[in-house]
Amino acid sequence: MFPTVTAGLDGSAESLAAADWAAREALRRELPLRLVHAWEWQPYNYPATDAPLAGADPQRHWAERVPREAEEELRRRHPGLRITTDQIAQQAVPALLAAAEDAELLVLGSRGLSGVAGFLVGSVASSVAAGTKQPVVLVRAGELEEDEHEPDALDRPSTRSPYRDVVLGLDLRRPSDAVIEFAFDAALRRSAVLRVIHSWNLPTYYGYGTAAMGPEFGAELAAEETSELAEALRPWRGKFPSVEVTEQAVIGVAAQHLVEAASDASLVVVGRRNRRAPVGMHIGPVTHAVLHHAAAPVAVVPHD
Structure with missing residues (x-):
């Protein structure tokens, strides 16, 4: 077929x-x-x-x-x-x-x-x-169809996309080519900006305030996460050169950031690992939360 x-x-x-x-x-x-x-x-x-x-x-x-x-x-x-x-x-x-x-x-x-x-x-x-x-x-x-577009799209220069952003939730610890490619392809078909959100957290011991770690330690970790995100997306930028990409490495709960981003997105893209839970299938806590609370359509992309 x-x-x-x-x-x-x-x-x-x-x-x-x-x-x-x-x-x-x-x-x-x-x-x-x-x-x-x-x-x-x-x-x-x-x-x-x-x-x-x-x-x-x-x-x-x-x-x-x-x-x-x-x-x-x-x-x-x-x-x-x-x-x-x-x-x-x-x-x-x-x-x-x-x-x-x-x-x-x-x-x-x-x-x-x-x-x-x-x-x-x-x-x-x-x-x-x-x-x-x-x-x-x-x-x-x-x-509705108009929900995919920016309210002021008609007032923008022709070089700007009339579509709202496509949002990709990316886990740098377990990145999936299938999920990333789906998001880039969706943005390309819409001539939309691809907004990639990677959420991370400070180590649990950071809050104890040891003498060896000051505020600059958190800044260094943030810079490392931002650099890793840019490096992970580098080959995809080359494969999809016409897609405008914005990168966000943010501290906090991934689902919360993705739900907030969905409020002005045309599509949210998340992944689901191909694995079985003890009872039935499993979609993972982040994907589960996004499905229940995102205001935009949500694409769930299975991957190994």
Whole structure:
């Protein structure tokens, strides 16, 4: 099968926002969009005006309606985009994991916290994000195309990107080429600035104030972290010379810095190691926190 950008549909507002984001990404990547609706055992709550006719199978009725209406709306919004739809009589997690195998990118919706910018990642989204071998992007309900762009983009010189920054959370202790390349590629496709954030902490013994260590010791460590970050990104700057990169080596909790950066980002990119936890799959504490609290779409890129 040819590569696609694939979006999972369940008829919810968040999945429709994810499908629209996936359509824009498919256009950026010059790929077709595949809409996948896994309809077996879905707990549908039908509005009175939407209930199927008497005698009809309600699940099959909804399984046919959800992708059909989504496809019609996406064709209207994105004329020329190649779209295919699949209705899969299977539970959502195994169906989406199988669909991801043929996809270049899988896009899913996440429920937005009412009144709070962030994600409430459901069991389906978290299970798929933890188990797939392909990158997964999670998009909250209400995410619009204009949210990807700077509010004052039209007032800026033409040399500046109309897109908000792509933010990459980079762990220099375990850097991943797959995660870094995904972020650079995303910034390139958007002509966006790539903001790379590496979080570090002072050694635990630094706070005890030994005579051998003064304030200059912390400054030296900060300079070393900044230098290591620049060195790690040097080959990628050469591979993607047109991408403008800003580097931030910051003290503190990585998830907190990434969540703050997400408030004015078009996309946040984080990694997930391919490993199993004692029970099920594991996405790691930083990625977990970012998925639950970031205001921007979040790309989770698996790596060894």
